Amino acid sequence: MIDNLPPLREVIAAHELSAKKQLGQNFLLDLNLTHKIARQAGDLTGCDVLEVGPGPGGLTRGLLACGARHVLAIEKDPRALPALEQIAAAYPGRLTVITGDALAIDPLAHLTPPIRIAANLPYNVGTELLIRWLTPRDWPPFWQSLTLMFQKEVAERIVAKPGSKAYGRLALLAQWRAEARIVMTLPPEAFTPAPKVHSAVVHLTALPEPRFPADPAVLTQVTSAGFNQRxxxxxxxxxxxxPQIEGLLEGAGIPPTARAEEIELERFCTLARALKAAREA
Structure with a gap:
């Protein structure tokens, strides 16, 4: 038992919190597992933590029990609010809950650095949120690390290497500016209701600066064009x-006959720099 609050099955029954498919909800009820995920986020003492989609609050409880200074939880489903209020009362002054869509809320007004993000992301918005967190206007970003649950297939795309089927824009985006690794995998039966697929937790640590220099907009253009027709x-x-793309490819050390999935991040960055210089010439 990580705290004196009731087990999550009781919480869900008491507040009639059956998971809704349209909200991408799959609840993780084992508090030992949610505590383990919270520990993967690193040392939380002295950190504010942003959590998206807390649901009945299993991970929220893990984050607070692991010593998070303050947790900001953004929850779209108003049915979860009584359960989250119960947690807030057990951890006075350390949990703030905002009701609404995480895609439409700016959390920074409610957070004080250092900030980490930890979430069992709703399946339907997980990738979009990750891309937003990886593509801020300024770098380093407001967050130090991301500890996020995804469908295992998405997690594998984030950490994929060149030459694999999973390798694509998501891998390049994540690995250009962060250190990414899968730290846990979870079977469908760990969740209620059980999804059809396995899940995995990815931990991303923000690098102080991108691995290789490149203009973000040009790199996005290059990788989008390359992988959209892989x-x-x-x-x-x-x-x-x-017009001279073949010459630019050769200058970047990329065979013009290669396909996007064969090219490592460093070469894509070299090409993005060459393309920008050629356009400005």
């Missing part, structure tokens, strides 16, 4: 970016 050779998929 079966095509790069000289064809990137043709619309510059």
């Amino acid at each position: 079966r095509k050779m790069l000289r064809a998929s990137l043709r619309g970016l510059h």
Whole structure:
């Protein structure tokens, strides 16, 4: 038992909190597991933590028990509020709950650095939130680390290496500015209701600066064009970016006949720098 609050099954029954498919909800009821996920977020003492989609509050309880200075929980489902209020009362002054859509709320008004993000993300918004957190206007970002639960397939795309089927824009985006690794996998039966797929927790630590220099907008253009037509050779998929794209590819050490999934991050950054210079010439 991590605190003196009731087990999550009792909390869900008491507040009639059956998971809603349209909200992407799958609740993790084992408090030992939620506590373990919270520990993967690192040393939380002295940190504010942003949590999206707390539901009945299993991970919230883990984060507070692990010593988080303050947790800001954003929850779209008003049915979960009484359960979260119960947790707030057990941890006075350390939990703030905001009702609403995490995609529409700016959490920074409620958080004080250092900030970590930890969440069992709703399946339907998880990838979009991750991309937002990885692509702020300024870097380093407001967060030190992200500890996030995804479908296992999405988690594998985040940590994928060149040459694998999972390798794509998400891997490049995550690995350009962060250290990413899978720290836990969970079977469907760990959740209520059980999803059809396995899940995995990914821990991303923000790098002080990107691994290789590149203009974010140009790098996005290059990787989007390359991976949107991943079966095509790069000289064809990137043709619309510059009239001399074959020469730019060769200058970046990339065979024009290669496909996007064969090219490592450093070469994509080299190409993005060359493309920007060619456009400005």
